């Protein structure tokens with residue numbers, strides 16, 4: 194069954210019938226002292242989907258900010274967390290989930306993801322990835338523990354992150370509960386069309402992390418994207434928002450949303466929080482122009498020198514050892 198391809202609609206629908214807002218809030222490197230303002234502002238202007246992770250070390254601050262606000266009840270929020278590479282042993286996985294729920298003060302998680310498809314030894318989560326820190330955990334054993342979290346009502350849905358087609362092909366036939374999401378790096382310099390299609394054809398909603406290319410220049414400064422922005426703004430901006438101008442970030446977000454991909458841009462700036470949530474609609478020609486960009490850039494690769502992990506990003510080269 195294909196995952197619903199929403200063409201810029203507000204929600205994507207999981208294979209289990211649950212819904213997720215197609216624009217969520219990223220929280221990696223959101224600073225503890227600004228999170229109260231960020232979460233309050235985000236909820237006020239309409240964000241409902243918050244992307245968190247144990248690895249980001251700010252779940253307690255996010256939980257405090259959510260608990261302190263009176264804007265949105267828990268039932269209307271969509272909270273994601275992820276189990277990191279050093280907690281994939283089944284007993285540690287459950288413990289990590291419980292810690293996230295406790296810190297986020299949210300009773301249950303709407304979505305829980307395996308953060309990466311390989312394991313590190315317990316306690317090595319923030320160390321540089323080397324052969325020595327890798328742990329021999331079978332990802333299917335971790336997944337069975339994820340399934341139990343659903344059975345026990347601790348999480349509503351489960352999914353994966355940074356999984357390739359090759360890994361999913363091995364994994365899907367073995368799942369009692371299939372992953373509803375694969376969260377991967379996606380932006381105009383790393384479109385991964387084949388992976389997106391494979392996931393959508395197999396009923397997996399795709400979420401784009403780093404959808405702005407980190408916002409630090411290269412993707413948002415791309416001449417094709419800026420050509421679209423300048424032309425639109427000369428013509429009066431966005432027909433969808435009625436606003437006088439559109440921005441490169443809005444173009445990058447709409448490009449992903451219009452191929453049915455959920456995005457989770459991070460911002461701690463009120464103006465950019467609003468900008469990122471303000472949807473525009475690209476024409477077919479604009480989408481084609483962005484698809485024609487040939488520059489390629491992978492921003493997140495935490496293990497460039499570890500030979501036994503080359504398969505994570507180059508599945509055709511080696512078989513994956515963890516399933």
Ligand SMILES: NC(=O)C1=CN([C@@H]2O[C@H](COP(=O)(O)OP(=O)(O)OC[C@H]3O[C@@H](n4cnc5c(N)ncnc54)[C@H](OP(=O)(O)O)[C@@H]3O)[C@@H](O)[C@H]2O)C=CC1
Pocket residue numbers: 218219220221222244245308354355376377401402403404405406407408409413440442443457458459460461462465466468469493
């Ligand atoms: N599963 C995984 O392995 C990964 C998941 N993630 C998740 O994805 C989220 C988003 O990815 P992230 O890596 O943070 O990168 P993004 O592409 O979301 O970029 C965030 C950066 O862009 C800036 N920014 C935000 N909005 C704009 C805008 N409209 N114009 C210009 N700059 C802007 C932000 O600065 P400012 O705050 O000042 O606005 C911040 O520095 C993460 O926060 C995390 O939740 C990220 C990496 C890996």
Ligand SMILES: O=C1CO[C@H](CO)[C@@H](O)[C@@H]1O
Pocket residue numbers: 221246248308493495
């Ligand atoms: O979620 C994440 C945030 O970014 C990190 C890299 O800088 C990733 O390793 C991690 O998966």
